[in-house]
Amino acid sequence: MRAGGYTEGKLERHSGLPAEVSSLVGRGPQIAAVLEGLRATRVLTLTGPGGCGKTRLALRAAALAASRFDDGAWLVELARAAAGQEGLALALTGWTMSAITGAGIRPDTLAALDEAANLLAAHPDRFAEMIMRHLRAMLFATLGQLEAAETEVGLCWAVGRSGALRGVPAVASRAEARLAAAKGDTAAAIGALRRAADDGRRVAIAMFVPANLADLACLAAATGDRSTAAAAVGEARAALGGRHQAITAAALTCAEAVMAWHRGEFAEAERMAREATVQWHRCRNRMGACDGIEFLGVLAAAAQAAAQDRRPPA
Numbered sequence: 001m002r003a004g005g006y007t008e009g010k011l012e013r014h015s016g017l018p019a020e021v022s023s024l025v026g027r028g029p030q031i032a033a034v035l036e037g038l039r040a041t042r043v044l045t046l047t048g049p050g051g052c053g054k055t056r057l058a059l060r061a062a063a064l065a066a067s068r069f070d071d072g073a074w075l076v077e078l079a080r081a082a083a084g085q086e087g088l089a090l091a092l093t094g095w096t097m098s099a100i101t102g103a104g105i106r107p108d109t110l111a112a113l114d115e116a117a118n119l120l121a122a123h124p125d126r127f128a129e130m131i132m133r134h135l136r137a138m139l140f141a142t143l144g145q146l147e148a149a150e151t152e153v154g155l156c157w158a159v160g161r162s163g164a165l166r167g168v169p170a171v172a173s174r175a176e177a178r179l180a181a182a183k184g185d186t187a188a189a190i191g192a193l194r195r196a197a198d199d200g201r202r203v204a205i206a207m208f209v210p211a212n213l214a215d216l217a218c219l220a221a222a223t224g225d226r227s228t229a230a231a232a233v234g235e236a237r238a239a240l241g242g243r244h245q246a247i248t249a250a251a252l253t254c255a256e257a258v259m260a261w262h263r264g265e266f267a268e269a270e271r272m273a274r275e276a277t278v279q280w281h282r283c284r285n286r287m288g289a290c291d292g293i294e295f296l297g298v299l300a301a302a303a304q305a306a307a308q309d310r311r312p313p314a
Contacts, residue, residue, distance in 0.1 A: 017059060017062060017063055017066070017073055017074070017075050018059065018075060020059070020060070020063075027053070027057055027060070030057055031057065031060060031061055031064070034046070034057060034058070034061040035061055035064060035065055038061070038065050038068075046058055059075065062075070113132065113135060113136055113139065116128070116132050117132065117136075120132060126159055126165055127165060129159050130156060130159045130160065130165055130167065130168055130171055130172075131171070133152050133153075133155045133156035133159065133172075133175075134152075134156050134171045134172065134174065134175045136148075136149075136152040137149045137152035137153045137156060137175035137176075137178065137179060138174075138175055138178045140152060141175075141178040141179045141181075141182040142178070142182070144182065146179065146182060146183060149175075149178075149179045149182070150179065152175070153172060153175050153176055153179060156168065156171065156172040156175055157172045160172070166203040167200075167203050169195065169196075169199040169203075170196050170197075170199035170200040170202075170203060170208060170212075171196075171208075173192045173193070173195040173196035173199060174192070174193070174196040174208070174212060176188075176192040177189045177190075177192035177193045177196060177212075177215070180192055181219070186219055186222070186223050189219055190216055190219050190220055190225075190228070193212045193213070193215050193216040193219070194212075194216060196208070196212040197209050197212040197213050197216065197235075197239075200212060201239075209236075209239045210236045210237075210239045210240045210245060210248045211245065211247070211248045211251070213232045213233075213235050213236035213239060214232070214233075214236050214248045214251035214252045214255065215251060216228075216232045217229045217230075217232035217233045217236060217251070217252060217255035218251055218254055218255045218258065220232060220255075221255045221256075221258035221259050221262070222258055224262055226259055226262060229255055229258070229259055230259065232255070233252055233255055233256060236248065236252055237252065246279055246282070246283045247279075247280070247283050247285055247288065249279060250276045250277075250279035250280045250283070250285070250288055250292075251276070251288070253272050253273075253275050253276040253279065254272070254273065254276040254288075254291070254292065254295070256272050257269045257270075257271075257272035257273040257276060257295070257299075258295070260272060261299060261302065264306070266299060266302065266303040266306065269299055270296065270299050270300075270303075273292055273295050273296050273299060274292075274296065276288075276292050277289055277292030277293060277295075277296065280292055
């Protein structure tokens with residue numbers, strides 16, 4: 001990639017920086033500006049609204065500039081530097097997101113959420129509490145601790161009762177969906193994901209809409225509700241609007257694989273299931289990859305059973 005006079009070559013892996021799990025698209029001019037700024041000053045600050053990609057941009061620039069420094073480039077997390085610092089609890093809860101939804105639940109996942117709860121008790125922040133309650137509900141539901149998950153879902157809803165946070169319905173409904181799925185109530189989970197997608201669109205939290213619809217499609221496909229699954233897949237792809245969300249894309253491919261399986265198209269279902277599993281693996285989403293591998297086993301057994309049924313009687 002060439003941007004602003006800078007040509008980006010192959011990235012090397014640096015031990016001081018986290019590995020990149022997806023490509024960075026369309027940020028060439030910004031990367032070039034950051035690299036130019038690093039040539040002119042020893043301290044460079046990136047500013048902008050939350051979620052606009054400052055950290056991702058900084059990490060890519062650091063990786064590209066690492067060869068200029070004797071000790072390379074290192075990431076130093078300052079979120080834990082002082083209790084009460086703005087965004088501290090949110091940083092702690094956000095850190096656990098990948099652990100819950102992707103890399104698996106580890107002891108430090110629980111520790112981070114407990115630390116976030118303690119910080120919020122001392123320094124209340126309604127937005128951070130909403131995210132924390134949502135993540136705790138997802139965590140407990142995944143662990144099978146259903147009563148604890150129900151408590152966290154209720155507390156997540158309570159954060160928005162005053163109307164101070166418009167995003168609560170979208171976030172709390174997604175937690176409700178995980179809880180319903182853990183209980184085996186697929187219909188309730190599908191309904192909660194539909195509410196989460198609709199509420200996300202209503203309050204302009206666009207990034208969560210495709211993900212909720214993709215999960216809805218997977219659940220509907222698994223129960224044989226082809227029309228709901230197909231409609232959710234189409235709606236999710238339209239909501240993406242050309243944006244690439246790797247984990248969402250994997251879930252949509254998986255839903256399409258399940259629908260192909262129900263149609264008896266085993267070869268096509270296997271192809272798409274493998275594609276989804278590889279996507280999840282590349283994103284380091286171990287839960288998704290494990291689901292994909294399990295589904296491939298189900299497909300192999302179903303294909304074998306179908307082949308036996310087609311054999312003429314002896």
